[in-house]
Amino acid sequence: MGSLEGKVVIITGASEGIGACLAASLRRRGARLSLNARNEAKLSRVAGLDDLIFPGDLTEASVPSTLIAKTVERFGRIDILINNAGRGLYYTASTTPLDEARALFELNLFAPLELTQLATPHLRQTRGIVVNVASIAGHVSLPWLPVYSASKFALAAMTSAQRTELRRAGVHVMGVFPGYVNTEFQMHAAGPMPPERVLQGKRFAISPEECAEATVHGILQRKRTVVAPRKGWLLIWANWLFPSFVEAQLERALNG
Template sequence: MKVALVTGASSGIGEATAQELQKAGYTVYAAARRVRRMEGLAAKGVRVLEMDVTDDGSMTEGVKKIIAETGRIDVLVNNAGYGSYGAVEDVPLDEARYQFEVNVFGLARLVQLVSPHMREAGRGRIINVSSIGGRIYEPLGAWYHSTKFAVEGLSDSLRLELKPFGVDVVVIQPGGIKTEWGGIAVENLEKTSGGGAYAEQVKQLAGFFSQMDRASEPKVIADVIVKAAEARRPRTRYAAGFGARPVLFARRVLSDRAFDALFLGAMRRFA
């Protein structure tokens, strides 16, 4: 039976992915800081791990545990991440660094820990959950988008490095998904820049985010991740969820100025 490790599995996309991979026949290890929130997964037979992707020791011990118990890791789903918003002028650099620790360096460290086992086996799949935010941009989201642009670039180079060893690297680009992400992003946005020079942009972007009631369920992304895990020859990128494909198409065909105007116009409608 194949073995999968899914990070950020206490809610949203990670939780749904752990469930769907188990249904597909995998032995699934669901990892997150909040173990109590994974009791539902444990009740379904998913193996839960306490893991903090900013703590090297917890990641190292988690991977050791999986190898000791199963002897293999076939699929790594790097899903842990969060969105912290605010004007570049306002966001403390400690918060910016922490967002990189969670969204980029934690992901990279797990790749370092897991890829030797995949290389030795001559097979494996690393699935990095990025975002359409790894291809587009928006005001007040510079640090979040920087992390996702970094995930995209890291994944492309990693794909070439691991290809000779039979290990595939896949990027998932979710659009609007009904998770805790939006609420956390808006909370940080308003706390950081809601009362200063950028208050009007905060109001507009918060209104824009409020349309998440039209977003897709996390299972939409979980199903795509299972597809990427199971495909004989997976695509390098999968975009899915509310608005993902049209937004990425617009970014591809429009100039920077035209995309700026499109996005700012959309924001103003929610002022």
């Protein structure tokens, strides 16, 4: 995709954090935006005059289909779907309440799956792009985030499957794997706050603007995968090559 001028982009989770920065970056490049999140007031503050805003909880029936329908009604096409809305859940595996685990999967996995299914007929016409915002926790299972990690591993698996499935139709599917990003993500996560030693990775945090720029460059280059920051690859590779070593480090972070 050489230019983003005039492209119609849906961004979920656009009211703040990475999603809001994606909206700003894509708008600067001339994209036409359809923005979703639950909080209408925050969404309106982030939106530009020509953006479509559709407030709604993506885990509620009919919200994903209405988002797609309203976007097509307003702009007549969809070029890019960015599945960015997501949430954390801080518990150990043995203490995670099952209803909270299921609710997390509704947002982090099933909403992107449904949105992609609904958008695919439109993306086939434009040879468009699906962007799934996963996490480094979708490559390395992080302490205190077992169900969140599982939801992002599942999203990463879905991303690979969708890429294979849609390639011949000209639709590209990209996975984004951020490390720590300085947003309110941790405050918004459900469950008890973990001990500080578990959150050591925060010292490598990047800004949401940096994460959004890396994602937009990935879109422009139709990359398979974006890891932001790029040094996140070190953890991913270490986990592939030396899984016992990485597990020992994570166990130390978990138990002190």
